[in-house]
Amino acid sequence: MRSDVIGWPEETAAGYRRAGYWRDRTLDDLLRERAAEHGDRTALVSASGRLSYADLDERAGRLAAGLAGLPIHRGDRVLLQLPNREEYVVTLFALLRIGALPILALPSLGTTELTALARLSGATAHVVAQGRGRNDPRTGAAEVARACPSLRHLVVAGDPGPGGGHSLAALERAGAEAPAVTSGAAPGDPALLLLSGGTTGTPKLIPRTHADYDYNARASAEVCALDEHTVYLAVLPVTHNFTMVSPGIVGTLAAGGTVVLCPDPSPTTAFTLVEAEGVTITALVPSLVPHWLDEARRTSRDLSSLRVLQVGGSRLDDATARRVGPELGCRLQQVFGMAEGLNNYTRLDDPEEVVCTTQGRPLSPADEILVVDEEGRPVPPGHPGELLTRGPYTLRGYYRAPEHDRLSFTPDGFYRTGDLVVRTARGDLVVVGRIKDQVNRAGEKIAAIEVEEHLLALPDVRAAALVGVPDPQLGERSVAFLETDAPCPSRSEVRRLLLERGLAAFKVPDEVRAVPKLPLTGIGKVDKRRLRADVAGLTPTVPSPTAGAG
Numbered sequence: 271m272r273s274d275v276i277g278w279p280e281e282t283a284a285g286y287r288r289a290g291y292w293r294d295r296t297l298d299d300l301l302r303e304r305a306a307e308h309g310d311r312t313a314l315v316s317a318s319g320r321l322s323y324a325d326l327d328e329r330a331g332r333l334a335a336g337l338a339g340l341p342i343h344r345g346d347r348v349l350l351q352l353p354n355r356e357e358y359v360v361t362l363f364a365l366l367r368i369g370a371l372p373i374l375a376l377p378s379l380g381t382t383e384l385t386a387l388a389r390l391s392g393a394t395a396h397v398v399a400q401g402r403g404r405n406d407p408r409t410g411a412a413e414v415a416r417a418c419p420s421l422r423h424l425v426v427a428g429d430p431g432p433g434g435g436h437s438l439a440a441l442e443r444a445g446a447e448a449p450a451v452t453s454g455a456a457p458g459d460p461a462l463l464l465l466s467g468g469t470t471g472t473p474k475l476i477p478r479t480h481a482d483y484d485y486n487a488r489a490s491a492e493v494c495a496l497d498e499h500t501v502y503l504a505v506l507p508v509t510h511n512f513t514m515v516s517p518g519i520v521g522t523l524a525a526g527g528t529v530v531l532c533p534d535p536s537p538t539t540a541f542t543l544v545e546a547e548g549v550t551i552t553a554l555v556p557s558l559v560p561h562w563l564d565e566a567r568r569t570s571r572d573l574s575s576l577r578v579l580q581v582g583g584s585r586l587d588d589a590t591a592r593r594v595g596p597e598l599g600c601r602l603q604q605v606f607g608m609a610e611g612l613n614n615y616t617r618l619d620d621p622e623e624v625v626c627t628t629q630g631r632p633l634s635p636a637d638e639i640l641v642v643d644e645e646g647r648p649v650p651p652g653h654p655g656e657l658l659t660r661g662p663y664t665l666r667g668y669y670r671a672p673e674h675d676r677l678s679f680t681p682d683g684f685y686r687t688g689d690l691v692v693r694t695a696r697g698d699l700v701v702v703g704r705i706k707d708q709v710n711r712a713g714e715k716i717a718a719i720e721v722e723e724h725l726l727a728l729p730d731v732r733a734a735a736l737v738g739v740p741d742p743q744l745g746e747r748s749v750a751f752l753e754t755d756a757p758c759p760s761r762s763e764v765r766r767l768l769l770e771r772g773l774a775a776f777k778v779p780d781e782v783r784a785v786p787k788l789p790l791t792g793i794g795k796v797d798k799r800r801l802r803a804d805v806a807g808l809t810p811t812v813p814s815p816t817a818g819a820g
């Protein structure tokens with residue numbers, strides 16, 4: 271029998287429980303306990319108003335009962351595709367209460383990715399927000415539902431519209447009259463599914479259990495010194511793991527603090543909320559930092575409540591890192607994490623030099639780290655190698671992907687991150703590169719092969735390669751090289767065709783270049799190092815690697 275989820279070996283799991291990393295609690299228990307302890311404290315602030323812990327608990331309970339009536343059962347998969355608004359948090363906890371598995375999907379995903387996710391997971395419901403015009407998520411959801419018969423329920427934050435479906439508000443009202451849902455899940459069960467940044471043609475799903483996610487959030491809250499006075503501003507998309515548990519929404523709620531949802535990442539919106547709510551901590555990707563620093567110079571808002579600015583998702587350059595403390599008047603914390611698990615943090619009491627030049631060290635004493643060469647042999651400190659890891663909150667296998675697992679894990683269960691790192695003598699990690707074939711565009715991960723497959727399907731394209739090249743605004747921008755039989759299509763033509771094919775807009779190449787022939791390595795793979803050097807106007811001086819993506 272095929273198992274959807276590969277767990278930890280029993281003995282390892284027992285060890286994590288004995289050490290207290292894994293508690294006998296679900297994420298639903300976490301909210302219930304906090305509501306029982308201090309129901310009147312503010313849990314959530316959003317454009318819709320303020321919810322106390324008791325309100326949030328009650329609303330999640332009502333919605334759980336309403337969703338259960340559709341029916342949505344324990345173990346069902348649900349595409350949860352909402353932006354930074356109150357309904358996201360309420361629906362998340364409602365699904366956790368049922369024991370259904372939310373698939374945390376970015377609002378910017380296209381119908382192609384959503385269809386692939388629904389097919390892979392057999393999702394039975396899709397939750398989206400009401401929108402307007404061409405990009406109304408309800409239209410995309412209807413298209414996805416036509417392609418995936420398993421998707422029986424469309425649930426809308428707002429008006430379901432002419433296509434039908436249920437509004438969250440109506441389900442909550444119905445739930446108020448229905449029998450309450452008692453928690454359906456056990457701590458070792460998968461709680462939710464996250465999207466992997468990926469290196470494959472279609473996105474992979476990451477199963478995270480209640481116990482492992484709870485530990486990730488609580489341990490992160492401790493490293494970040496969160497407590498009941500914490501006010502966390504969620505600026506990045508709420509469905510991102512960084513915003514969820516590093517320490518994010520779940521870590522803040524675990525600590526009894528207040529989560530404030532920022533509807534857009536612009537510093538003007540954020541600074542207004544920092545002043546109004548007394549925000550103490552927030553998290554950004556590096557590409558946003560210079561905009562925040564610029565605005566901080568101009569703003570008349572009082573930012574003095576801000577204690578910590580977390581930056582992660584892609585590499586923050588040392589020079590910008592050094593500006594954060596003096597210009598924003600708060601502490602910088604670098605976060606090198608992954609939806610697959612492992613989180614590294616610079617600590618709040620680390621020396622300035624460590625905070626500004628490294629991406630921190632593992633969160634947990636139980637995180638196991640190896641830095642290895644191409645043959646899998648550990649390299650000494652100071653030498654670059656691939657980071658491998660296993661531990662109490664790092665997956666042991668993707669959801670329903672046994673073939674992919676054989677490549678992504680060592681036989682003894684270490685996850686191959688695909689990141690090239692140097693470990694300093696002190697034990698801090700510096701991210702120096704990547705061997706996975708991925709573009710990290712402003713913190714959003716793009717699997718090169720996924721885009722290449724779409725490019726190859728365009729008329730007259732014989733061969734295609736996508737590479738990431740350094741970019742002052744985005745960190746990396748994507749450049750597509752096309753071998754064509756006819757004149758090379760323009761960037762806007764490529765954009766139109768890829769969007770038509772249902773690809774998310776952030777995956778459309780930023781630049782398109784024609785090549786008579788893609789350069790190949792000695793063993794006949796596309797030489798991406800050479801392509802990157804071409805963009806930089808350099809001739810490569812180092813021989814190309816023969817394996818991996820480069």
Ligand code: OOB
Nearest residue numbers: 467511512516582583584585605606607608609701
């Ligand atoms: C976070 O998660 P993902 O799953 O979107 O991406 C993980 C990958 C890492 O393997 C690495 O390649 C890159 O993103 N990355 C960084 C980085 N943080 C992530 N590369 C260099 N410097 C950093 N600080 O991106 C994520 C998840 C939880 C917390 C923070 C980030």
